[in-house]
Amino acid sequence: MEGNRVPENNLLLVVTAFISGMSIMALEMSASRLLAPYFGTSLFVWTNIIGITMISLSIGYYYGGRIADGKTDSKPMFRVLLGTGSFAVLIPFFAPIVMSVSQGAVSSGSAGVFYGSMLGTILLFAPPITALGGVSPYVIRLSTSGDGSYGTVAGRVFAVSTVGSILGTFLPVLLLIPIVGTKQTILIFGVALIVLGLIGLGKQGLSLVALLLLFTTFLVGSARPGEGVIFEKESVHNYIQVVEHSGVRYLKLNEGYAYHSIYNPGSVTVNGVWDYFNILPLLNRDAKDALIIGLAGGTVAREYRFFYPDLAVDGVELDSEIIKAGNTFFDMAGANLKTYNMDGRSFLKTTDKRYDIVIIDAYKQPYIPFHLTTQEFFTEVRSKLRDGGIVAINVATTGSDSKVQLMLENTLASVYENVYTLDVPNTLNSIIIASDKELFFEFSPEKPVLESIASRARGNIRKIEFDPAEMVLTDDRAPVEMYTDMMILDYIRSQDTRGFTEQFE
Structure with a gap:
């Protein structure tokens, strides 16, 4: 049978x-x-x-x-x-x-x-x-x-x-x-x-x-074609590429269009959103320690090494291969920088150190990891800030009415006494800045390059007030991915999309 x-x-x-x-x-x-x-x-x-x-x-x-x-x-x-x-x-x-x-x-x-x-x-x-x-x-x-x-x-x-x-x-x-x-x-x-x-x-x-x-x-x-690619490696977290054009190096992740770090050997600044983080030490003149969550190739850390050599920087990056690429191709290593290979939120939970400046620039293009956007997360950041400390987060946006930006602004306003948004000129990025002290943006940098950055920033800063009608992101509910998708699609429907992706950094 x-x-x-x-x-x-x-x-x-x-x-x-x-x-x-x-x-x-x-x-x-x-x-x-x-x-x-x-x-x-x-x-x-x-x-x-x-x-x-x-x-x-x-x-x-x-x-x-x-x-x-x-x-x-x-x-x-x-x-x-x-x-x-x-x-x-x-x-x-x-x-x-x-x-x-x-x-x-x-x-x-x-x-x-x-x-x-x-x-x-x-x-x-x-x-x-x-x-x-x-x-x-x-x-x-x-x-x-x-x-x-x-x-x-x-x-x-x-x-x-x-x-x-x-x-x-x-x-x-x-x-x-x-x-x-x-x-x-x-x-x-x-x-x-x-x-x-x-x-x-x-x-x-x-x-x-x-x-x-x-x-x-x-x-x-095994080889992947790519114009100007001088390094590529697939890590546990990302497909990493370093691209060089006209002597300037760019860090790309997962074959996306956006750049996560830029290194120009002939210039400290890079004409990007990272330059505008240089105003943070000007808002807190007594700053001694800074933390960067989402170090990438270390563009901000390198600029701080030049403009603020006495400022100690701790850089947290989830991908160890990106840290290696930053040291090798982006002149990231320096006396002022100490790197940590771990998740940003996990680092905050395990460190006893307190900071004067905390920068969040962590992206899984084009999304900010949701656990780095919530009320609970920013409360943890607040607990690691010294008196008068400042937190700033880089946000990809298509305008001041972007739902993602509004939610982040409101979430920060639910934790901190003072919140400001800097709409970075000539990009689709905003930097949301928060502190328990009132911040005054009428500073006068000594270095001409910093004054140029500061003057452009002053005209693009808005004070944010808490809106009870707007969502506050929490660990339980943080739909940043859904609203990021909607933001991108709305922009594509209403705009000429040429150069769209290149404006996100």
Whole structure:
């Protein structure tokens, strides 16, 4: 009877369950890195990745089980694995085209980041994950011998598959993506599925060809073209690029358009939003210690080293590879700077030091991490400020009526006695400044460069009052990602978008 058929190779079936489970999670974790340059890493994007993965698995489980009921031969399953692996190895090469099409829908205003990332996830990852979802019920069917041990067999198969999924979660994030990159990570698992399929079909010789193809791809496919790129590295957190044009270096993250740091060997200032943080020590003449959360390549720290050599700066940066790039390419290291590789909020919770100036310039383009925008966070910052201390946060905005900016202003006003907004000239950035003391902006810097910056700043400063009708961001509710998406889409609908992204810093 078909129901009593005993499989010829139980070990191969166990390996199949393991590798399919591992590949599912590896594809899911890699998806976030492919989507990030186009749609960011917001809660919306992760919702789509996880949601589409679960829907695909549900479909795969259902139809895989139905198909398996009528089969006693493993070859159809291994053909599916061969096809799935072949599809997977094509993902890195077709991803730019698919993502550009999906992003085009956003640019035209016909869909938001939510729908664009959903489309990209469906097109690239739903097919292979659906197919892999069908493997476990098929393996269970082939592993049962009709002796009534169905529960034991099913439990064993799901246990093995889940162990594979655990490895597929940690291996890409902790080892493969930082060392070989996202593209090669997907290729590794795609080729693993191809090799498994060929072995299951009795074509071991062709599996060696597949491994050779993977090795060749590593040799010729690792470089990413980019004009002026002098350094690139994929870390646990970011894809990092240092670009040089006309002797000026720029830090780019995740192949986005915005620059996160600028270094001009011939000038201390960089004609960007970072220059305007130089007014903070002028507002607090007794300042001795400053903290920068979101150090990046150290543009502000370098300017402080030149203009305020007696000001000690602690710089907090989540990505250790960005710190290395800052020291190597952006002249970041200096006697005034001490760096800390950790999350900004975690640093505040663990440090006993108090500061005169705290700067928040942390971005996962184009989003500010929500936990660095809340009332609870700014209360923690306040507890680390000396009397008369100042906090300032860089905000990407499309105007003074930007919902993100209004929420941040109101949140700061709920914690501090005095709040001011500096609309940085010639950019789409504002710096929100807060303190428990009243600040006076009629300062007279001795250095001409600082006076030039100060004079431009004075005409663009507004006093902010707390608005009971406006939202206050909290750890429980901080929809900064949603309103950032809405802000960008509203701007795109109403403006000529040329140069739009370059204005965010």
